[in-house]
Amino acid sequence: MSQTPREPRAFAVDEDDTAKAKKAGKAKASPKTRSAAREPRAIDDAARVEMAEEDFFATEHLPEATAPPPPPRRRARRFGLAGIGLSALGVIVTLALGLWLEQLVRDLFERHPVLGQAGLVAIGLLALALVAFIAREIWAIANQRSIAGLRAETEKALADGNARDIAKATGRLEAHFASHPKTATGRAHLANLKGEVIDAADRHAIAERALLAGLDAEARTIVMNAAKRVSVVTAVSPRAFVDLGYVLFENVRLIRTIAEHYGGRAGTFGTIALVRRVVSHLAVTGTIALGDSLIQQLVGHGVAARLSARLGEGVVNGLMTARVGISAIGVCRPAPFEALPAPRVGEMARTLTRFTAAQQGETDRDDKNGAS
Template sequence: MSDERISPRRPQVFRLDEAAITLAPPEPVEAEAALPVPLEPRRRTGLSWGALFWSALGGVTSLAAYVGLSRLIDDLFARAEWLGYVGLAVTAALVLAGVVILGRELGGLARLAKLDDIRRRAADALADDDRASAEAVARDMLRLTAAAPTLARARADLEGHLSGIIDGADLVRLTERTLLAGLDARARQMVSDAARNVSVVTAVSPRALVDLAFVLFSAVSLMRRLAQLYGGRPGALGMLRLVRHVVGHLAITGGMAAGDTLVQQIVGQGLAARLSARLGEGVVNGLLTARLGLAAIAVTRPLPFTALPAPRLADVATGLLRKAEEEEKEAASRRQ
């Protein structure tokens, strides 16, 4: 190797437009080095500790139940033969009822999952304008609403237009207008009635615990009826899943949106200040019930709102303000 050392160059100032300056061409960059290397998330393999715990707990509980029932039947046979046969018959009835209930719960969960799947595939068909996916969504909607006699004519009209629509997005919109217009109107009416009932009951109820119980009961009942309206029919486990989805939807959309026109009407006109404490509490509870109902519609509706307008809080809860103002005027006239 040479012992010569390169002398350091002093910094210089120059302009890029000088004639004596020659710019070196950029160095070639290999294509593989230029592309970023995607980092894949680390995937867990095997069972997690939580899944192992619940699986083991279920197995131990099943074994304990089996051992307990077998000992009980053996004791019954030891006492009297007919008691043993009675114990066998009651155990068989218990197992049969448990299997039927479990099947219903799994069926309810499957129906709710079917609604989510149709809504997801419809959104994809709208975004991609996919004719095949849109037709599959339309046929799934026909099967979903087959048990509704009020939609018989709507189903016949949709079946007659399936082959005539070329664009996938237009087919999804036609399916929404044909099959869900009437169901949406009934859903808005159900939400409005539930909000009005909650407002009236909580306004006249003397106990806060009664108010809370009635609001919870009305909200859960409204969610169940909306799911049944759109073809869900959830069971007990399905209701837990539905409530979780509704609460998650409220968290995503911001819950009681302060920018809603109805809330602006209450705050801007000072209506809450003019109402009495009980009537104001009733209006707030009614608005909360209406907001939960709108979230339940968005979760249980099998198609996204595209061709039809989504219901707003003002559409289902305007009657609460009118009724509260009338009751306040009546109370004021009686005091005078």
């Protein structure tokens, strides 16, 4: 027996019955329930999230920021009592010298006219030599300032990354070595690259390698030879003041040699200015004395145990001379070390200690041969 599915049927809902049920429910609700269905009000003490002006997690591991120190105030140059006294002393010495020369010429003319004329010629030659000496000193000081300005300009241009300033500094560097005989090969190489399209920074690096690579190698050799001479003289000198005087003489001569090696001019007063700049460079870099790491290196390799007391003093004085030479290179070099490595005391320390140890071995062999 099969049953057929029936079709869905619709039925009607009485709207009146539904409305009556809703009214009955509202009537049963109490007044308190009706009052509870009011509009929500804002709550003052509700929890809310406020965005901080500064991200705490971004600055959690950063060091505490401190205000930068104010720039040092430059002292105004005043013409004080010392300047007045020195100026007055110079005037007095000049007048006394003039009166003495005048009296000398008068006495010579009284003796014989030929003697007076010879005295006048000698005074004229002395005046010309003095003028030439002053002009040479002024030229040397101006040349040193020009090199220092070129180095500062190059450092600033490389730090800023300005292509025009870098190209200008490179041109000044090439002009500085235009007449230097030891840079002829480098200048020829740069002349071949004149028409090439090269970035300003890369061109400066090429110019530094072409012009200064050979000069830097020779400067290292000059400094190393001076350090060896100081080491030997300190080891064999009988008195402390002898080796002290030689160390000072060798350091001053080394500074002059390095300045002339890089195309500078060092006169008498120019050398004094160079020495002041080198000492200032040593003080700024904080290496006017030997560092603990260098002393530990010497002691760790057993150099102090193998060398005698005098040779050990020679090594220390030689290393100090090497440090002065490295500072002189940093001051007299017309460009900073950018594409080429700067010389280091550690490299020269190893060479100097090997040289001193070899000297110690030769001395020991000579003593044994003499004893036998």
